[in-house]
Amino acid sequence: MSRLNDANIKLAREIIARYPRPKSALIPLLHLSQEQNGYITREAMQHLGELVGVTSAEVYGTASFYEMFKFEPVGKYLINICGTMSCALMGAHELMHHAEKKLGIKAGGTTPDGVFTLAHAECQAACTEAPTLQVNYRYRLRVTPDDLDRLIDNLRDGKLNDEFPPHGVLSKVRQSIDASRAVGAKAPEDVNEAPAWLDGKAAL
Amino acid sequence: MSKTYVHAPGFVAGDRPKIVTSRFEFADSFTLERYLATDGYKGLRAALSRPANEIHEDVKSATVLGRGGAGFPAGTKWGLTPQQVWPRYLVVNGDESEPGTYKDRLLMERDPHQLIEGCLIACYAAGLSQCFLYIRGEMALAQERVATALNEAYAAGYVGKNILGSKFSVDIILHWGAGAYVVGEETALIESLEGNRGMPRLKPPFFPAANGLYGQPTIVNNVETLANLPWLLTHGVAAYTAIGTKTSPGTRMVAVSGHVKRPGVYEIINGTTTFRDLLYGEEFCGGIRNGNALKAFVPGGGSAPWFTPDQLDLPFEASQVGPAGSMLGSGAVMVMDETTDIPAAALTLTHFYAHESCGKCTPCREGGTWLERILRRVVNGEGTDADLQQLLEVGAMICPGAFPHAANEKLGLSAVPFPYKMTTICFVGPSAYAPVHSALTLFRSEFEARVKKRVTIPVTVVANETANVGASA
Ligand SMILES: Cc1cc2nc3c(=O)[nH]c(=O)nc-3n(C[C@H](O)[C@H](O)[C@H](O)COP(=O)(O)O)c2cc1C
Ligand code: SF4
Ligand code: FES
Numbered sequence: 001m002s003r004l005n006d007a008n009i010k011l012a013r014e015i016i017a018r019y020p021r022p023k024s025a026l027i028p029l030l031h032l033s034q035e036q037n038g039y040i041t042r043e044a045m046q047h048l049g050e051l052v053g054v055t056s057a058e059v060y061g062t063a064s065f066y067e068m069f070k071f072e073p074v075g076k077y078l079i080n081i082c083g084t085m086s087c088a089l090m091g092a093h094e095l096m097h098h099a100e101k102k103l104g105i106k107a108g109g110t111t112p113d114g115v116f117t118l119a120h121a122e123c124q125a126a127c128t129e130a131p132t133l134q135v136n137y138r139y140r141l142r143v144t145p146d147d148l149d150r151l152i153d154n155l156r157d158g159k160l161n162d163e164f165p166p167h168g169v170l171s172k173v174r175q176s177i178d179a180s181r182a183v184g185a186k187a188p189e190d191v192n193e194a195p196a197w198l199d200g201k202a203a204l
Numbered sequence: 205m206s207k208t209y210v211h212a213p214g215f216v217a218g219d220r221p222k223i224v225t226s227r228f229e230f231a232d233s234f235t236l237e238r239y240l241a242t243d244g245y246k247g248l249r250a251a252l253s254r255p256a257n258e259i260h261e262d263v264k265s266a267t268v269l270g271r272g273g274a275g276f277p278a279g280t281k282w283g284l285t286p287q288q289v290w291p292r293y294l295v296v297n298g299d300e301s302e303p304g305t306y307k308d309r310l311l312m313e314r315d316p317h318q319l320i321e322g323c324l325i326a327c328y329a330a331g332l333s334q335c336f337l338y339i340r341g342e343m344a345l346a347q348e349r350v351a352t353a354l355n356e357a358y359a360a361g362y363v364g365k366n367i368l369g370s371k372f373s374v375d376i377i378l379h380w381g382a383g384a385y386v387v388g389e390e391t392a393l394i395e396s397l398e399g400n401r402g403m404p405r406l407k408p409p410f411f412p413a414a415n416g417l418y419g420q421p422t423i424v425n426n427v428e429t430l431a432n433l434p435w436l437l438t439h440g441v442a443a444y445t446a447i448g449t450k451t452s453p454g455t456r457m458v459a460v461s462g463h464v465k466r467p468g469v470y471e472i473i474n475g476t477t478t479f480r481d482l483l484y485g486e487e488f489c490g491g492i493r494n495g496n497a498l499k500a501f502v503p504g505g506g507s508a509p510w511f512t513p514d515q516l517d518l519p520f521e522a523s524q525v526g527p528a529g530s531m532l533g534s535g536a537v538m539v540m541d542e543t544t545d546i547p548a549a550a551l552t553l554t555h556f557y558a559h560e561s562c563g564k565c566t567p568c569r570e571g572g573t574w575l576e577r578i579l580r581r582v583v584n585g586e587g588t589d590a591d592l593q594q595l596l597e598v599g600a601m602i603c604p605g606a607f608p609h610a611a612n613e614k615l616g617l618s619a620v621p622f623p624y625k626m627t628t629i630c631f632v633g634p635s636a637y638a639p640v641h642s643a644l645t646l647f648r649s650e651f652e653a654r655v656k657k658r659v660t661i662p663v664t665v666v667a668n669e670t671a672n673v674g675a676s677a
Contacts, residue, residue, distance in 0.1 A: 025399065123301060198256055203370040
């Protein structure tokens with residue numbers, strides 16, 4: 001079952017309607033699909049293609065460009081350890097070694113119980129707080145090997161379920177635009193005039 | 205709530221003028237309530253009380269420089285859209301992923317309403333009828349905070365139809381990426397927003413202001429650039445230009461990372477603050493860790509040619525940093541002390557850009573990979589003298605001619621000014637070369653030592669780990 005479920009189809013339609021062209025919704029919809037299934041399946045791409053009006057090959061073409069989309073299952077917790085310069089200067093390599101030992105897997109691997117995937121990552125925009133890591137794209141900063149041990153133990157014991165939703169869930173809050181407040185998207189060819197407020201007068 | 209200082213990761217307080225970080229001291233800085241209690245949406249009201257073209261003029265005369273990397277004045281950019289072509293769009297660049305750069309994420313997480321207000325002012329002034337706010341995919345909290353703020357702002361009548369009861373109507377659509385550095389490049393950002401692979405377009409003809417999203421005039425601005433606008437409109441052009449210098453007015457956020465005592469994100473005065481102030485000043489980083497000596501620093505994000513202590517007295521002023529051989533880029537200073545293994549440090553950056561190449565141009569796709577492989581060989585102690593020459597030759601295929609570098613008294617080098625020539629569509633290719641070139645030019649002896657060591661001493665593999673990117677590739 002990897003087509004979007006009914007609730008998500010409704011959400012998908014709302015998202016698509018916000019853009020002047022449906023294909024623009026593709027990346028948000030791929031995220032929605034990954035949130036539902038944990039990764040992107042063939043059937044999901046077929047379905048998303050139907051929703052935005054492109055072939056599943058085009059969906060795959062887009063999806064495969066982006067690192068966050070996974071085409072096979074990953075652990076419930078994806079641990080991304082940053083290895084770019086600022087973190088490398090502050091001990092990222094030692095941290096990665098430590099993580100590999102602690103989890104008993106190499107970077108790129110998943111623990112046999114399917115709980116953790118460990119990966120090298122590039123700069124996470126937290127460079128002043130090096131070394132950094134993300135669990136499902138949520139931060140831990142200035143991470144010591146001890147911090148890492150505790151983090152992994154707590155994740156495994158389910159003590160951090162509130163802070164770290166399972167892989168696939170990004171923002172826990174969605175944008176929602178009330179119909180009464182929305183301007184609404186129009187295809188560019190349907191707009192031929194200057195916006196109303198460019199009449200040379202103050203808007204208020 | 206009391207005005208207690210809360211340590212935002214990366215942010216260090218100080219008594220300087222604050223244009224974009226003024227609310228960071230509040231624990232609830234991201235809420236509409238706090239925003240409204242601290243001048244929130246006043247700039248919007250001030251803007252809407254005057255004709256749109258006057259607001260555009262204000263932004264032009266304030267010389268609000270782009271904070272995304274190129275430093276192009278926002279008001280001038282808005283004026284480059286062709287006359288009478290509609291609709292026009294605003295795309296907000298919140299893809300922050302240049303190595304060392306950390307400011308837009310803070311602005312989105314800690315003051316999302318300020319960004320939203322900035323977007324509204326830009327749309328009003330430049331006649332942009334829909335706004336897409338593109339946040340980097342790997343930033344879950346920023347997405348959450350901006351989504352919440354947008355929901356609040358829509359409900360309160362600040363965004364959407366007939367804003368504040370006026371004839372000004374604009375939607376702001378939250379969009380988010382999925383992990384690809386090159387998508388931060390503005391034409392790639394537009395491709396990505398159209399639902400495609402995020403590969404840069406050829407400029408010309410695709411200058412976004414003329415031919416951008418769906419082929420329409422499109423303004424792409426960085427998060428920090430837009431975050432300046434509410435303050436500008438609230439306090440006026442004179443107050444804005446009173447800070448900083450004529451060519452670099454206002455403030456800018458700079459992330460200082462690496463081997464300093466107090467790494468952090470600082471809002472500094474533009475144009476006058478020097479690298480020495482920032483790295484050694486007590487109100488900023490307080491010096492190099494453990495009292496060590498400074499070896500080198502990257503002044504403007506991973507793409508920028510490196511500086512050494514010789515350049516410490518340069519101010520944050522593009523017209524001085526450019527001729528000195530580098531760029532201010534995205535406000536990211538990475539500091540290396542005397543203990544740094546320079547070739548290995550350069551490798552982390554070259555690896556980054558080689559890995560992030562979109563593959564569209566041969567010199568970047570092939571050249572970047574070559575540079576990385578050769579450099580890795582050298583770092584691992586398996587390189588030969590010929591490899592050092594080879595690095596420069598491959599680099600010259602990406603950037604023909606003299607490549608910018610800093611002056612160095614000890615080495616008897618004079619500066620080669622920024623920018624460089626390039627054979628690629630965007631700056632990713634040259635950026636793979638910049639760290640190699642800087643490191644080899646300024647610290648050649650460290651490379652030569654590596655090369656000689658190879659037969660007798662097995663060198664520990666310092667940076668080999670970054671080679672294994674299979675999982676995230
Ligand atoms: C490879 C590459 C990556 C870039 N990444 C970003 C980025 O993450 N954020 C950003 O604002 N600008 C980035 N830029 C600069 C943008 O192309 C563009 O100049 C900028 O968003 C314009 O906004 P500004 O004028 O307000 O600075 C990047 C440029 C290149 C060449
Ligand atoms: S320089 Fe590199 S990243 Fe930029 S367009 Fe060319 S191949 Fe793509
Ligand atoms: S280098 Fe690790 S977060 Fe930027």
